[in-house]
Amino acid sequence: MELRFLAKDLIPLHYRKKYxxxxxxxxxxxxxxxxxxxxxxxxxxxILHELGLETPESxxxxxxxxxxxxxxxxxxxxxxxxxxxxxxxxxxxKVCIRYRIDGHLQTVDFIRHEEYHKMIRVIKLKAGVDxxxxxxxxxxxxxxxxxxxxxxxxxxxxxxxxxxVLRILPIQKAYNTLQTLGMTEDQIRIVQMAVQKRxxxxxxxxxxGSGKSTTxxxxxxxxxxxxxxxxxxxxxIEIVDQKICQFQVNEALxxxxxxxxxxxxRQDPDVILLGEIRDKETARLACEASLTGHYVLSTxxxxxxxxxxxxxxxxxxxxxxxxxxxxxIIHQRLVRKSCPYCSFEEQIPTPLQDLLQxxxxxxxxxxxxxxxxxxxxRIGLFEINQISERARDFVFSFLSHADLDQCMELLNExxxxxxxxxxxxxxRNGLTTYQEVLPCL
Ligand SMILES: [Zn+2]
Numbered sequence: 001m002e003l004r005f006l007a008k009d010l011i012p013l014h015y016r017k018k019y020x021x022x023x024x025x026x027x028x029x030x031x032x033x034x035x036x037x038x039x040x041x042x043x044x045x046x047i048l049h050e051l052g053l054e055t056p057e058s059x060x061x062x063x064x065x066x067x068x069x070x071x072x073x074x075x076x077x078x079x080x081x082x083x084x085x086x087x088x089x090x091x092x093x094k095v096c097i098r099y100r101i102d103g104h105l106q107t108v109d110f111i112r113h114e115e116y117h118k119m120i121r122v123i124k125l126k127a128g129v130d131x132x133x134x135x136x137x138x139x140x141x142x143x144x145x146x147x148x149x150x151x152x153x154x155x156x157x158x159x160x161x162x163x164x165v166l167r168i169l170p171i172q173k174a175y176n177t178l179q180t181l182g183m184t185e186d187q188i189r190i191v192q193m194a195v196q197k198r199x200x201x202x203x204x205x206x207x208x209g210s211g212k213s214t215t216x217x218x219x220x221x222x223x224x225x226x227x228x229x230x231x232x233x234x235x236x237i238e239i240v241d242q243k244i245c246q247f248q249v250n251e252a253l254x255x256x257x258x259x260x261x262x263x264x265x266r267q268d269p270d271v272i273l274l275g276e277i278r279d280k281e282t283a284r285l286a287c288e289a290s291l292t293g294h295y296v297l298s299t300x301x302x303x304x305x306x307x308x309x310x311x312x313x314x315x316x317x318x319x320x321x322x323x324x325x326x327x328x329i330i331h332q333r334l335v336r337k338s339c340p341y342c343s344f345e346e347q348i349p350t351p352l353q354d355l356l357q358x359x360x361x362x363x364x365x366x367x368x369x370x371x372x373x374x375x376x377x378r379i380g381l382f383e384i385n386q387i388s389e390r391a392r393d394f395v396f397s398f399l400s401h402a403d404l405d406q407c408m409e410l411l412n413e414x415x416x417x418x419x420x421x422x423x424x425x426x427x428r429n430g431l432t433t434y435q436e437v438l439p440c441l
Contacts, residue, residue, distance in 0.1 A: 011047055015039075018366065040372065046107060067118030070111075075144060077108070081371060084168055088116060090161030101371065102336045102378050103209065113161065120155070120164060127153040134162055143171070152236075169238055176218045181211070182379035184425060187417050190384055192222050194328045198270075201290035201325055203277075204299045205308050206332040211380055212299040213238055215332060216273050219297055220244065223271055232273035233260045249275070257282040265289055274298040280315040287317065287325035296325075305331045305385045305415070306408045309395060323396035331383040331419065335426070335436040336375035339364035343374075343430065352434050356423065362430035379431055381440050383419040387411065 011021055020036035031048060033039045039047075078086050078099055085100040095116040097109040111119075124131040127140030137156040144151055152167035178188045194202060202219060204212045217239045223230060225243040232241070235249035235257070247260050257274060258281040264272065265285070277283045277298050290296040300308050308329055312322045343362040353359050364374025391410035394403070423437035 015043065015047060018372070019043075040368075043372065046109075067115075067120075067122040070115060071119050071122050074109075078168060079149065082377070086166040086168070088120070088162075088164040088166075090116065090158055090163060092160050095161070102373075102375055103334060104336070104373070106371065106373070116161065120162060123153060123164060123166070124155070127151075129153070129155070171240070175221055175241070176214055177221050178215075178218050181215060181218050181382075182426065182431070183382055184417065184422065187382055187384050187422075190328070190386065190416060191219060191330070195219060195222050195271075195295065197295065199290055199293050199295055200327045201286070201296040201298070202328045202330060203308055203326070204297075204330045204332060205302045205305065206299075207303060208301065209334070210332050211334050211378075212332065213275065215330065215380065216297045216299065217241060220271070220273060223295075228270035229268060230271040230273070231264055231267075231269050232275070233257055233264070234273070234275035244273075258285055261285045261289070265294070269294060271295045271297065276301065277312075280317060283312055283315050283317050284321065287312075287321045290325045290327075291321075305329045305383060306411045309407065309411060310404075320396050323392045326387045326392065326395070329385040329387065331385065333381045333419070333440040334378045335381050335432045335440065336373075337377045337379050337431055338362045338433055339367060339370035339374055339376040341369045341376070342367035348427075348434055352438075356420075356427055356434060356437075358424060358428045361427050361433050363433055375436075379426065381419060381426065381437060382417065382422050384416045385411070385414045386416055388414040 011024060015021065018037070019033065019039045021033050021039070022036075023034040025032040031044050074086060074097065081099060081101055083099040083101050087096075087098040087100070087105065089096045089098065090113070094110045094112060096107060097111065098105045098107050100106075121131055124138070124140075126142040127138075128142070129138040129140040135157055137154070139152075139154050141150060141152045143149070148171045150169040150171055152169065154165045154167070155162050157163075178191060183191070191202070194200065204215050206212055213234070220230060220241065220243075229245075230243070231245040231247065233247045233249060237246050237248050240246070247255075247264070249255060249257055249260065257276070258279065261272070261274065261282060262285060272286075272289060272294055274282070274286055274296060275298070277286055277300050286296050286298055300311055302308055302311050309322060309326065313319065338361075342364045344365060345360050346363040348356065348359060348361055364370055364376070366372035366374050370376040388410065391407070391413060394407055394410050420441055423441060426432045427434055427437060
């Protein structure tokens, strides 16, 4: 068999580093590595595909599968790996398939365009969209009964074909509690005390995909739903909670957040979970509700706690209304958890030891359980801000953006547990690494 030497530079850098690869050979069927750490066989296949090489077996395997069978293969491997999204990206010669696991994309396979065409036909049929349309974006969805998942489908035409993203949503999510999300006992106590009040609000903020809705539903677990009327207005309903009454926003029918809110407020609710505040009318109704005997839990899509106030001011909401309604703001991010199966104690670089007030951390070196990433699952990073009286007084009389700096300073006064404090606690407890928390600080 002919042996061909391949420049090791062709191998993606992260693999070269991880397995300390010195040289590589391709014999037309498989790859041979000269490396310090054994390269797992599934990585062989991924590298083969990334190099655009195909083994005789992989060609036969792909050719024999029908569209629905191939799709099912991807679903079953995605479900096993706790994947939240499957991306199909059409490139010039092939289609790249990537899974989002714990918030990070990982390349899992490359398939030929013919295989992708068969698969996308099945996806379109299942999702209830036009199977003949390939020039316009389309959206749909279906339920994967066996896997107990709802699949949300988004298809957008790109240069070399349609890019498809399948969002995987578990139908029955196990109820998360504030403990399982990663809040400390002190943080939980503040939230528990806040939701015991008859009226008020908790606003959770953070970027997309930081687990804001999951936190809101976890806060609901602290409320006695048997003795109170608790309802949620969401778009979409991702977590089904049998203890409460849930409403799905339907813009096409005119059932917007604001419209639903107006209607349900007449039904005397005690607690309202409002999926998101994104327009002035909803913001006004939510603030008014929280001042008139209702408890409102909601999210605002902003990067910092202080931005919540700015966002509400930008929505042209009257400062006095904001000042009265704002009570507790939870800022959150999600970080990956160190894999418990392959973690070892490691020294933290000196400048960061000072910043985080810790010397060592638990770092995963990569194993079968964590897909060689060193991380398994995710945990929340929380900052709790109990808005101080002084800050509320200041917002109340907020006149112009010239006051902004002072306003931000006063708002930060209420921070009980800063992002940095919580990050240090999580790293100290061996739950995550400084590499994960640093981008959030
Ligand atoms: Zn591991």
